[in-house]
Amino acid sequence: MQRYSGFGLAKHALSHHENWERQWRNPTPKKQYDVIIVGGGGHGLATAYYLAKEHGITNVAVVEKGWLGGGNTARNTTIVRSNYLWDESAALYEHAMKLWEGLSQDINYNVMFSQRGVMNLGHTLQDMRDIQRRVNANRLNGIDGEVLNPEQIQKIVPIMDCSKNARYPILGASWQPRAGVARHDAVAWGYARAADALGVDLLQNTEVTGFKIRDGRVFGVHTNRGDIEAKTVGCVAAGNSGVLAKMAGFRLPLESHPLQALVSEPLKPVLDTVVMSNHVHGYISQTDKGDLVIGAGIDGYNGYGQRGSFPTVEHTLQAIVEMFPMFSRVRMNRQWGGIVDTCPDACPILSKTPVKGLFFNCGWGTGGFKATPGSGHVFAWTLAKGQTHPLAAPFSIDRFHTGALVDEHGAAGVAH
Numbered sequence: 277m278q279r280y281s282g283f284g285l286a287k288h289a290l291s292h293h294e295n296w297e298r299q300w301r302n303p304t305p306k307k308q309y310d311v312i313i314v315g316g317g318g319h320g321l322a323t324a325y326y327l328a329k330e331h332g333i334t335n336v337a338v339v340e341k342g343w344l345g346g347g348n349t350a351r352n353t354t355i356v357r358s359n360y361l362w363d364e365s366a367a368l369y370e371h372a373m374k375l376w377e378g379l380s381q382d383i384n385y386n387v388m389f390s391q392r393g394v395m396n397l398g399h400t401l402q403d404m405r406d407i408q409r410r411v412n413a414n415r416l417n418g419i420d421g422e423v424l425n426p427e428q429i430q431k432i433v434p435i436m437d438c439s440k441n442a443r444y445p446i447l448g449a450s451w452q453p454r455a456g457v458a459r460h461d462a463v464a465w466g467y468a469r470a471a472d473a474l475g476v477d478l479l480q481n482t483e484v485t486g487f488k489i490r491d492g493r494v495f496g497v498h499t500n501r502g503d504i505e506a507k508t509v510g511c512v513a514a515g516n517s518g519v520l521a522k523m524a525g526f527r528l529p530l531e532s533h534p535l536q537a538l539v540s541e542p543l544k545p546v547l548d549t550v551v552m553s554n555h556v557h558g559y560i561s562q563t564d565k566g567d568l569v570i571g572a573g574i575d576g577y578n579g580y581g582q583r584g585s586f587p588t589v590e591h592t593l594q595a596i597v598e599m600f601p602m603f604s605r606v607r608m609n610r611q612w613g614g615i616v617d618t619c620p621d622a623c624p625i626l627s628k629t630p631v632k633g634l635f636f637n638c639g640w641g642t643g644g645f646k647a648t649p650g651s652g653h654v655f656a657w658t659l660a661k662g663q664t665h666p667l668a669a670p671f672s673i674d675r676f677h678t679g680a681l682v683d684e685h686g687a688a689g690v691a692h
């Protein structure tokens with residue numbers, strides 16, 4: 277694989293950048309693989325990469341019905357943080373955070389991971405009690421976190437309305453300095469390129485239409501390009517996970533909802549951190565290009581249309597203007613939606629299934645982008661060994677039978 281470097285950039289400038297190698301091959305599907313990953317989003321591609329890199333399993337296909345990273349991976353607002361409340365989720369998201377910190381070097385691809393800090397605002401006494409509790413829990417887990425007062429917040433974000441006259445005055449915030457944002461497409465492309473270089477076949481425009489199951493064991497998938505066999509199949513299909521589970525003959529405790537986001541026209545740099553408010557219900561950051569990236573909660577209905585409804589956008593923008601009155605005249609450029617797979621306890625499912633050899637990694641809902649490297653890492657381990665990785669064990673489907681749920685609504689909610 278051609279390495280990317282400053283020297284390479286200068287060398288290719290001499291030939292007007294016309295001779296770069298393609299980032300990945302476009303192979304014809306083989307009849308058989310050791311492992312099939314269904315879904316070529318960030319999580320699926322990361323899984324394929326770590327399978328090849330850490331477990332030496334390179335006879336792997338990633339089967340993607342559209343284009344790589346065209347699902348939620350390319351539709352999210354890129355917030356990365358690890359300040360979850362419970363030990364189980366904090367461990368998983370912090371595992372991901374540590375991988376983020378070396379990811380660009382590891383895959384030789386600039387994912388533009390920017391640790392600019394994430395702030396969660398509190399507007400009521402109960403918000404502040406929850407924030408205090410979560411920051412304490414984070415610190416006990418070795419995760420960075422601070423509680424900020426309004427003066428400290430105003431210093432970090434001078435353009436925010438921290439006055440006492442606001443409808444819901446800001447009383448404080450939790451602050452994770454190591455949190456931030458990353459370039460979502462680059463994450464998909466970087467993992468794809470690195471996996472391809474290790475021999476993984478990336479099969480785009482290939483839709484899984486069913487599973488080949490005999491005697492309770494999977495041995496392949498049906499696709500629109502013919503059948504492909506493998507004794508291990510990992511599904512990482514986000515909002516379509518319920519559809520795939522149905523094809524395999526079981527149900528998952530998931531709901532698929534539209535979640536939308538929007539970006540503004542580019543502005544000069546005014547906001548160099550990420551601000552989230554569960555209470556007024558909106559969050560915002562600014563890209564290196566200058567656009568404001570804005571989002572909030574899911575639409576209230578189930579659906580698969582990657583759009584979203586107007587009342588949600590209106591509500592979100594009300595929240596943003598309430599926090600940042602100076603943005604009231606900024607024009608919005610684009611709006612879009614993705615389909616998120618939400619679990620009753622706001623935690624993912626990384627699990628074996630009733631079908632032997634068939635595994636699911638889903639339920640990341642509104643907040644899985646931040647987990648991409650960690651999710652791929654532990655899921656690869658799970659697929660390679662046929663048993664659940666210790667960090668994934670609390671997130672098995674069994675929890676919906678045993679009742680050992682990990683309720684992260686406080687740390688997830690609107691706050692991705």
Ligand SMILES: Cc1cc2nc3c(=O)[nH]c(=O)nc-3n(C[C@H](O)[C@H](O)[C@H](O)COP(=O)(O)OP(=O)(O)OC[C@H]3O[C@@H](n4cnc5c(N)ncnc54)[C@H](O)[C@@H]3O)c2cc1C
Binds near residue numbers: 340
């Ligand atoms: C608007 C929005 C904002 C968000 N903001 C954040 C955020 O700020 N921070 C954060 O951490 N998370 C955020 N998320 C959530 C995050 O985007 C997802 O949790 C994460 O990207 C899921 O990654 P994935 O690889 O599992 O899914 P995806 O990227 O959706 O990949 C799944 C792939 O499976 C493919 N597929 C489905 N069915 C089939 C089939 N039958 N055959 C073959 N392929 C199939 C799809 O085409 C898709 O490409 C947001 C999501 C949205 C929609």
